[in-house]
Amino acid sequence: MFALCDCNNFYASAERLFRPELNGLPLVVLSNNDGCVIARSEEAKQCGIKMGDPEFLVRDQINKYNIQVFSSNYVLYGDISERVMSNLGRWFPRIDVYSIDEAFGWLGGVSDLHHYVPEIRRSVISNTGIPISIGVAPTKTLAKLANKLAKQNNGVLVLDTPERITEAVHDFPVKNLWGVGQQYFNKLKSLGIETAGQLREMPELWLKQNMTIVGQRMWNELWGKPSISIDNTPDVRKGVSVSRSFQNYIVNPDILSEAVSMYACRLAEKLRKEKLHCSYLQVFLYTNQHREDHPQHFPSKTNKLSIAGNNTNDIVRIATQAARELYKPGIKYRKAGVISTGLIPESELQLNIFDVYDGGKKDDLSKTLDLINLAYGRGTIRMASEGYRKTWKLRHEYLSKGYTTRWKDIIKVK
């Protein structure tokens, strides 16, 4: 049996954990740079706020219903997510974290699911303060479906008999099924299939003639035959990138270079953390495409590294140089990014026979940077090319604190 454990309104719940006075009030979390709504409390959903709504468009609703607004605090969400996953891990012989707020657990050899699963939920909620829902079923697709239904059913739903499964799929809208996107939904709808129950009742032969392998897997899963394995790990990363919008438009090449320098620095750190070297480095710049009155410019430039690498010095040098080449005076830039591709695991690195590798010292320096920044906090030691003013830095006006990661931010009690 598979269990899909999912945090309810995760970002909103994480914010409320340290601000209990906000329980029961509408609350939204904005994306990086405070652009769009990316998470909503139940109450905010009822106020009509949609996922992805730009902040400036829902400003009136926010004021009208007194909706609490937060910038996304990934430092906090990351730590709370780790706590939830570690707590969940204690209850399953095997667990696969699927995203920041959900995980598949494998329930092998557990006899009394109807007592065990509510106990998991109670314990995780108590230990972490984050409400979760758990759906249990013989396949991952059904576990996902059970989880959706669990949210209206005391947070737990165990589909352990054919009768329970039949009842659950019967009215379940096919568009909420795991793996059904807009295109698939349109196709099924045109065939008159609107519920998971209807899809399941189609004969297997019809499925083979009309559907792709994805549809056939889904059908099998709905009948309780596992067709999606639990260890479908994501592929080895093809690219690692860092890109951000600026708080204000950038028109000055030096300031642009500062921003790109910081993104490149972050990128090099990411590569080292994953023990990857990159062969190509692309830098791109964006203007604001929604402003028809601004001259538009979307340049990009890709450079090949002579030897695949991940040290901060080289990456920053190449990236800032490219940014300066791309820059055109008189253009208002809104966003920049650095993308690394041609990734090679550290252990498979090969040197060109004619090259003399002189990166050893820079690699050691980068390792030391990482250690210092790990011990004393990110950004403690950094490249001077990032500058000090950081006028381009991300906007996060409504950022909450690092309650669990920074001593100066811990909560004071009376």
Next chain:
Amino acid sequence: MIRAIEDRAEQKISGFRSPADDYLEGRLNISEVLVIDPESTFYFQMDSQSMKNQGLLSGDILVIDRSLIPVEEAIVVAFVNSCFYCRRYYTRNNRPVLIGDDDEIDTTDGQILQVWGVVTSICRNTLPISLRKGKYRRVCTL
């Protein structure tokens, strides 16, 4: 708490191998004693003298474990009246009551009292002011 790694620097031997090599153990780390369940532990800070007579001073770091269910006399952190309080926990007529040195917080007037976690230990700087200099300024102070 399980020790994740043996916390010892690797020694490069240039002469004789140390006879203690086979007997090395991980060095003591205070969080092994203070923290029982790291995945359920949070840190808050005392910011009042309301529990002074019971040994908690303003500035103390509170180690809070959410996995415990409070019993009578446990010191807890609770949220009442839009505020976090650290007090001793009692029940009276099946209702929770928080008791400090000279105040009582109960829920008779219909407010919600939510116990956030149980305080398992505290950390305090014991240095006299004259020694709180340089890197020692930060001992258990924030």
